[in-house]
Amino acid sequence: MQGASTGIVYGGLKYQARCIADVRADPDHTSFLAGTLSLKEENEVHLIRLSPSGNEILCEGLFYHQNEIWDLKSCPYDSRILSTVYTSGEAYGASVWKIPEISSQSNSPQLDQLVSLDEHTAKIKSVLWWPLGKHDKLVTIDERNIFVWSIDSSNKIAKVISQESVGMLHNLSGGAWDPHDRNAVAAICDSSLQCWDLRTMKNANAIEHAHIRDVDYNPKKQHILATAEDEFGIRLWDLRMPKIPLKELPGHLHWTWAVRHNPDYDGLILSAGTDSTVNLWQVSVGSEDSAIDSPRDRRSRQIDPLLNSYTDYEDSIYGIAWSSQDPSVFASLSYDGRVVVESVKPYIQRK
16 A cells, blocks of 8 residues: 655755664654764764644754764663764774753754773674663674673763674674563574573574564564564564564565564554665554464454555665654655655554
């Protein structure tokens, strides 16, 4: 199903971009951070907000960031703190930053670097914050290792408290932190998804034979996660039964790069990829305590899970983010730097 786009467009990013994040810790606004990816120009982080009327996207802050931004996350408990993974040519790095007081600056200010996550010798890929609130740990993933950091932002201190190598036979590219378990992280490997226990720093589980580009845990149901895969689309998994996916949704014509569960509406999922399309899905995976589908679950399987395809893009889409403040709203970022904010209210089933 394709619907005409009614999204609100923000065209303030001057350069190519692939990173967008919801500002979960902002209690009063639907806010997002977007970062650019220019090889020759000084890059920028944009703080954008949906206007109170919902008809306009406002730029609330523009901050210089010297290097290309390949990963961008907003701190889930402090709206002025964020992390980036960046490169300056050959060298990769990661830092935690603080947004300066906007009102006291007349020009676009630099971000205040709180800590540099500089213990990595391999190419760093991703910084993970525990998604559900205050936590004094960070996880970073490079091509060969998983690090756990102790972070003290107020005193600008970051220390590695544990580290584990996945070995030279493997190549990590990212991951996600389980919102139901502070000790569980899913790491994307070459042809598998590896689930790590941060207490022992050992591989506790794995989904094999899957070429995954993104992973996201279901915030409402434990053990359930979604993966975005090269040639297939997205798959839903129960980690207690990792050999066979619960659902397979082949809704993209090219590589699927991103997948996100809605923070509030269970079963509502976004996917996006290099086919310049964002897909909105409604997928039921049944109750947690029932191995046998109910008649209602069987009926739901017969309904097309694809609610809508947003196709009003001219470039690949690498970034999508739901709003935590208004879960009926999401933002997507195409490689040409175009942010589109959409409402999915017409597709939300009344409870």
